[in-house]
């Protein structure tokens with residue numbers, strides 16, 4: 661993670677969502693509102709505008725898609741379907757009583773922005789590295805809803821507990837849903853465990869935690885290629901925490917959490933992509949929803 665530059669991978673995810681939302685075969689997966697919010701973010705920075713130009717240029721765009729195919733087949737559509745799974749879980753959590761949603765390492769994801777407009781009585785908080793958070797603030801400076809709070813914090817320096825203590829909108833008694841999408845794999849295993857512990861300490865209310873995880877690059881259960889590993893190292897965002905989907909329940913038990921659901925590439929394909937049978941499915945990341953065990 662570079663200190664002064666907004667996250668390269670956060671831009672890549674956003675670019676993948678826009679590509680999927682503009683592609684003739686896949687555009688039905690991205691709502692007009694989401695696409696517009698994504699374009700707003702990309703249009704507000706030099707790097708974002710560069711990413712848009714890449715998508716508009718047929719030669720560069722085809723080259724990028726070929727590169728993705730070699731690094732991570734099906735990844736652009738996967739970014740969208742993992743967000744669809746997370747959105748369903750967050751909405752179900754709100755329907756059952758969550759009053760605030762906290763996105764840890766929110767990057768350029770637009771779900772908090774979209775929900776904060778639709779649900780003005782709820783609180784939505786995003787935590788991200790200052791360089792990325794500032795870039796996003798500039799995009800939403802004109803029309804950020806009052807219940808959306810973007811908090812810049814370097815979580816490698818400040819603990820999650822201290823970071824949330826700095827956010828006055830965070831209610832330590834409210835039932836909460838926490839999101840950590842495409843982030844835990846970049847943390848050291850001890851920091852991952854700290855996140856699980858912190859979520860049960862920061863609020864006395866009910867907690868739902870939704871996160872994504874990846875198997876090791878060498879796992880037979882991923883179709884990410886060795887080229888990706890080299891690519892992430894080059895970007896300064898290598899993977900540190902990897903886990904098999906089959907081991908997630910066991911891992912959660914060690915953190916005193918219970919598994920609610922785990923959704924991998926095949927399940928996402930079945931649920932959201934059935935009309936796109938020929939689209940390659942990304943198998944290198946799955947979405948997990950879990951709940952802390954009740955204290956005795």
Ligand SMILES: C[S@@+](CC[C@H](N)C(=O)[O-])C[C@H]1O[C@@H](n2cnc3c(N)ncnc32)[C@H](O)[C@@H]1O
Nearest residue numbers: 667669670765766767788789792814815816842
């Ligand atoms: C792959 S991006 C994912 C972004 C977003 N969650 C999504 O899925 O669209 C990883 C995010 O983690 C954030 N991040 C990485 N290290 C961080 C740190 N030390 N403190 C705060 N945020 C960090 C990056 O800024 C980036 O936004």
